[in-house]
Amino acid sequence: MQTHIHQDANQWLIHAPELSVTKEWFEPSYWQTQDKILGQSRGRNVTWFVGEKDSPMVLRHYYRGGLIGKLVTDKYWFEGLEKTRPYREYELLVELEKRQLSACRVVAAQVTKSGLSYRADLLMKMVDGGKDLVALLTSAPMSDELWQEVGKTIALFHKHKVYHADLNAHNILINKDNKAWLIDFDRGEIKVQRGQWCQDNLDRLLRSFNKELNQLPQFYFTDDNWQTLMSAYKAELDA
Structure with a gap:
């Protein structure tokens, strides 16, 4: 599975070359307008289930945890794309799939830089009946x-x-x-x-x-x- 990286100014989309991913894929409102919100999970934060019923996906925004998470909810220090959390998780999940280990299959990731920090999202296939x-x-x-x-x-x-x-x-x-x-x-x-x-x-x-x-x-x-x-x-x- 190869990785395609598309950069538009301070935004990066990471996905397989055969997918036509857009930044809207990472916005719950995009799926809502198509009546493709399948559900949500509310823990410390909201995780969305989106897409087609026969191929559902999980949309997860990156939130900070611990004490710092109470002050800075979802911003991370930017030190280059390859050091961002979604890029590293995306690459790891691709490797786990190659090894046929039972981890979520990744679809795409997004990194949006603002100043010296970034926000990010990850889109994965849902585990069937998980x-x-x-x-x-x-x-x-x-x-x-x-x-x-x-x-x-x-x-x-x-x-x-x-x-x-x-x-x-x-x-x-x-x-x-x-x-x-x-x-x-x-x-x-x-x-x-x-x-x-x-x-x-x-x-x-x-x-x-x-x-x-x-x-x-x-x-x-x-x-x-x-x-x-x-x-x-x-x-x-x-x-």
């Missing part, structure tokens, strides 16, 4: 087979030395075929080798499960579930 682990575990327990699938999938990414910067229960989906997918690779990268970062990923995920368990009135997660996940993870690494 539901995140929080949504699933608030409604019913997951089978051991699904917990094993999650552990195996994380191990496959780690085998390929893929670092996920925010591996949590919201960023793991189960699709209609009961296969696990990882989403949101902002600040992710391919490392030189496996190391402590693999364990850090797992620790972050466990904290995420425990956080949901303590905050939600109903959340089906137990220590046995975690042990099932970890057993599958270790078995896949040793395979």
Whole structure:
């Protein structure tokens, strides 16, 4: 998959050469006028589901998190296109697709520079029938087979030395075929080798499960579930 970069003044569109992407693709109002808003997800920020019903896409704007996000919501320091977060995430997702790993398939990215900063958006294909682990575990327990699938999938990414910067229960989906997918690779990268970062990923995920368990009135997660996940993870690494 080759990458085409179109620059118009202080705006860049990044996409495959065969696509005729315009800047309007990154505006929810554009999809609204065509009656192609399929839905939205409201977490800390809004994520839009757009396009055709048989080929839905996810439109995500880049927002800052943490303490700085309370002061500067969506601006990032511009140090060149190749150092922007959408460019790096786009390139990473292209590489993950080449490796046939179950990460979202990227469609296009946009970077808009203003002064010394930039804002950005990413457009991806939606995982078919995907539901995140929080949504699933608030409604019913997951089978051991699904917990094993999650552990195996994380191990496959780690085998390929893929670092996920925010591996949590919201960023793991189960699709209609009961296969696990990882989403949101902002600040992710391919490392030189496996190391402590693999364990850090797992620790972050466990904290995420425990956080949901303590905050939600109903959340089906137990220590046995975690042990099932970890057993599958270790078995896949040793395979």
